[in-house]
Amino acid sequence: xxYSGSDxxxxxxxxxxxxxxHAFDPYLQPELFRGVLTRRIxxxxxxxxxxxxxxxxxxxxxxxxxxxxxxxxxxLFGLISPAAVIWAIVYYGASIGGPHSATIGMRMxxxxxxxxxxxxxxxxxxAMHAVLFWAATCFLTPxxxxxxxxxxxxxLLHDIVLGTVIINSSVRTQVAxxxxxx
Numbered sequence: 314x315x316y317s318g319s320d321x322x323x324x325x326x327x328x329x330x331x332x333x334x335h336a337f338d339p340y341l342q343p344e345l346f347r348g349v350l351t352r353r354i355x356x357x358x359x360x361x362x363x364x365x366x367x368x369x370x371x372x373x374x375x376x377x378x379x380x381x382x383x384x385x386x387x388x389l390f391g392l393i394s395p396a397a398v399i400w401a402i403v404y405y406g407a408s409i410g411g412p413h414s415a416t417i418g419m420r421m422x423x424x425x426x427x428x429x430x431x432x433x434x435x436x437x438x439x440a441m442h443a444v445l446f447w448a449a450t451c452f453l454t455p456x457x458x459x460x461x462x463x464x465x466x467x468x469l470l471h472d473i474v475l476g477t478v479i480i481n482s483s484v485r486t487q488v489a490x491x492x493x494x495x
Contacts, residue, residue: 336431339465359418409439445471
């Protein structure tokens with residue numbers, strides 16, 4: 314419990330350590346989490362296509378550029394892997410940090426990312442979400458989805474580490490909790 318000594322309402326005695334409670338309760342609002350895991354898989358596949366299109370175009374360009382430059386242009390193929398990583402981090406960071414808090418695939422599947430206390434995503438959170446997802450997928454390939462089956466919020470390992478939750482975005486607007494005044 315803490316008391317700061319000022320007379321403002323936000324400085325009252327508190328026993329929660331100043332940490333807000335979870336904004337989304339799977340038992341009080343189960344519709345927020347209904348079908349989330351299945352839709353996340355399809356959103357991921359859509360995002361893979363979105364990520365692959367510019368890379369495929371770059372490979373085609375480099376191929377023809379290599380023919381024109383008598384194979385010297387083909388040295389640019391070495392930049393495809395780093396470009397793919399940078400493109401994926403920027404894509405996830407910008408889209409999750411954007412106004413919808415969702416990638417294109419997530420928007421198509423009516424999903425959005427929120428922090429555990431209900432705030433929208435931001436660029437660094439989106440970038441870290443992508444990095445941790447790919448790292449977890451590399452080490453736990455089929456098992457990474459099993460974690461979501463054993464918790465009410467359908468969170469995966471990288472969601473738990475980052476403190477995020479994926480919810481149905483159209484349902485969130487209908488059952489949004491009232492703003493809390495601390």
